[in-house]
Amino acid sequence: MKFDRSGVDALMEITSRPELVFVRGQGSWLEDHNGKRYLDIVQGWAVNSLGHCPxxxxxxxxxxxxxxxxxxxxxxxxxxxxxxxxxxxxxxxxxxxxxxxxxxxxxxxxxxxxxxxxxxxxxxxxxxxxxxxxxxxxxxxxxxxxxxxxxxxxxxxxxxxxxxxxxxxxxxxxxxxxxxxxxxxxxxxxxxxxxxxxxxxxxxxxxxxxxxxxxxxxxxxxxxxxxxxxxxxxxxxxxxxxxxxxxxxxxxxxxxxxxxxxxxxxxxxxxxxxxxxxxxxxxxxxxxxxxxxxxAPGFLDAVNARAAQLAQGLNALSGKWGMKGERGEGLLRALMLDRDDGPAIVDAARDWSPEGMLLNAPRPNLLRFMPALNITEQEVDLLLARLDEVIAKVRS
Missing domain, CATH: 3.40.640.10 (Type I PLP-dependent aspartate aminotransferase-like (Major domain))
Structure with a gap:
């Protein structure tokens, strides 16, 4: 579907946005106007604590x-x-x-x-x-x-x-x-x-x-x-x-x-x-x-389990790529990069095909992770595997 700029021009310009329109979401996933799906690790900057449309x-x-x-x-x-x-x-x-x-x-x-x-x-x-x-x-x-x-x-x-x-x-x-x-x-x-x-x-x-x-x-x-x-x-x-x-x-x-x-x-x-x-x-x-x-009983236990899984996976990626480790608390974490290619990684992850991934780089040398608190073990595994692929492409 062609990107429609008529509505864009009516909005006040306050930030740079990619030319895609999200039309629906469920859990850790978003779908754009062309039907492409994205694993959302930003969740509105830690807003969607239970994911999209719980x-x-x-x-x-x-x-x-x-x-x-x-x-x-x-x-x-x-x-x-x-x-x-x-x-x-x-x-x-x-x-x-x-x-x-x-x-x-x-x-x-x-x-x-x-x-x-x-x-x-x-x-x-x-x-x-x-x-x-x-x-x-x-x-x-x-x-x-x-x-x-x-x-x-x-x-x-x-x-x-x-x-x-x-x-x-x-x-x-x-x-x-x-x-x-x-x-x-x-x-x-x-x-x-x-x-x-x-x-x-x-x-x-x-x-x-x-x-x-x-x-x-x-x-x-x-x-x-x-x-x-x-x-x-x-x-x-x-x-x-x-x-x-x-x-x-x-x-x-x-x-x-x-x-x-x-x-x-x-x-x-x-x-x-x-x-x-x-x-x-x-x-x-x-x-x-x-x-x-x-x-609810067990919910925060699951948050801590996913946090440990994400921290361990980010540390493994850091070791593999010669980065500077990870830090954070719970499911608010950061991967400290060894160079200023955070924005390039964010762009490449979003544009990945057939499914994209939404990441955040508040600093050029750092990626921030704020997934839904009920993200699944399988989705964290996918996040880590996809991130590894994206880094490889960006740094090739």
């Missing part, structure tokens, strides 16, 4: 759409209360505010921390974040991010986000002053190339925050909801954060995010926070279906 999610959205879509956040609705109870029951948090994107949840976390600082720390407002971090695309979350160059795109930045170095406690300690209110980090820096914070660093940050009367905020937009083999990545370090943000996988593909906080930190007054679509029953019903699937 039956339980389709049913939840379909059933809820026939009942009630959006009564407005001025009223309670049952799915939002059900999901909030599940999240608080599975975590160390007491209060949940639902949002529509990870950036919006992180914006809420920043606002909540600053409000807490007004009430509890004499107006302290600075939040220490980290070089190469990624917290979203609003002005405040871009300012909080440590992505190179983002301090100039929409200058001036929102002030108050000094940057430390991940896994370097002294770099954090050096930034604390009487205007500091919180420390905010991703337990695994995704866009930076899947760089985990060490367990010791996470525990040391908690103690540093306690010693200085600061909040600890974990941005789990990418790592939360089973992605690291635990329901939440902070649980790997056995710590208790004060605030957590969720997005991506919480909705399994629909726009849903959450700002989670302990009761003593939940200091918003009426009118401080809100949003037209926030916590609507259609999206939170989807969230309930996703949560229940992830919390």
């Amino acid at each position: 039956p339980e999610l389709v049913k939840a959205v379909t059933d809820q759409a026939a009942l009630l879509i959006n009564p407005s956040p001025a009223f309670y609705n049952q799915p939002s209360m059900e999901l909030a109870k599940r999240l608080t029951g599975a975590s160390c948090f007491d209060r949940i505010f639902f949002a529509n994107s990870g950036a919006e949840a992180n914006e809420g976390a920043i606002k909540l921390a600053r409000k807490w600082g007004q009430l509890k720390r004499n107006g302290a407002y600075k939040i220490i974040t980290f070089d190469h971090s990624f917290h979203g695309r609003t002005l405040a979350t871009m300012s909080a991010s440590g992505k190179p160059g983002w301090d100039r795109i929409f200058a001036p930045q929102v002030e108050g986000f000094p940057k430390a170095n991940l896994n370097d406690l002294e770099s954090v300690r050096a930034l604390i002053d009487d205007q500091t209110v919180a420390i905010m980090l991703e337990p695994v820096q995704g866009e930076a190339g899947v760089i985990p914070a060490t367990r010791d660093f996470m525990r040391a940050l908690r103690k540093l925050a306690d010693d200085n009367g600061l909040l600890l905020i974990v941005d789990e937009v990418q790592t939360g909801m089973g992605r690291t083999g635990k329901m939440f990545a902070y649980q790997l370090s056995d710590i208790t954060p004060d605030i957590m943000t969720l997005g991506k996988g919480i909705g399994g593909g629909v726009p849903l995010a959450a700002l989670c906080a302990r009761a003593e930190v939940s200091v918003f007054a009426h009118g401080d926070q809100g949003g037209t679509y926030n916590g609507n029953p259609l999206m939170t019903a989807a969230g309930v279906a996703v949560f229940d699937a992830l919390a």
Whole structure:
């Protein structure tokens, strides 16, 4: 089928896209407008936690759409209360505010921390974040991010986000002053190339925050909801954060995010926070279906089994091709290349015939893997075998 540019020209140009249109998906597979299939190891950047069009999610959205879509956040609705109870029951948090994107949840976390600082720390407002971090695309979350160059795109930045170095406690300690209110980090820096914070660093940050009367905020937009083999990545370090943000996988593909906080930190007054679509029953019903699937007996055990299989396979490929190893947590992993041919590998994998494969290269010398959490053993084997073939072709 010929690629139709009429619709393309009506879209605002914000990124480079290949000339293909995806028309359907199931599990770990996508199909384009020509009927070609692709093994999807990106899954909307870790969004589709249960793969494409999982039956339980389709049913939840379909059933809820026939009942009630959006009564407005001025009223309670049952799915939002059900999901909030599940999240608080599975975590160390007491209060949940639902949002529509990870950036919006992180914006809420920043606002909540600053409000807490007004009430509890004499107006302290600075939040220490980290070089190469990624917290979203609003002005405040871009300012909080440590992505190179983002301090100039929409200058001036929102002030108050000094940057430390991940896994370097002294770099954090050096930034604390009487205007500091919180420390905010991703337990695994995704866009930076899947760089985990060490367990010791996470525990040391908690103690540093306690010693200085600061909040600890974990941005789990990418790592939360089973992605690291635990329901939440902070649980790997056995710590208790004060605030957590969720997005991506919480909705399994629909726009849903959450700002989670302990009761003593939940200091918003009426009118401080809100949003037209926030916590609507259609999206939170989807969230309930996703949560229940992830919390089912044995699900996270399977995630960890597939993570071990993928890590072992990537290490074998690294050894074969003289690369620099692999890293990550759970099913958020990276293969560190020995040269800058990541984009070429991504393109070759997508164009592979008769079936393509979707990969991601957030850095030229690195590939990131974010498959569906229910990817099968056979699909991981296929991913590894296909990747080997693609590397061979690119490097020939």
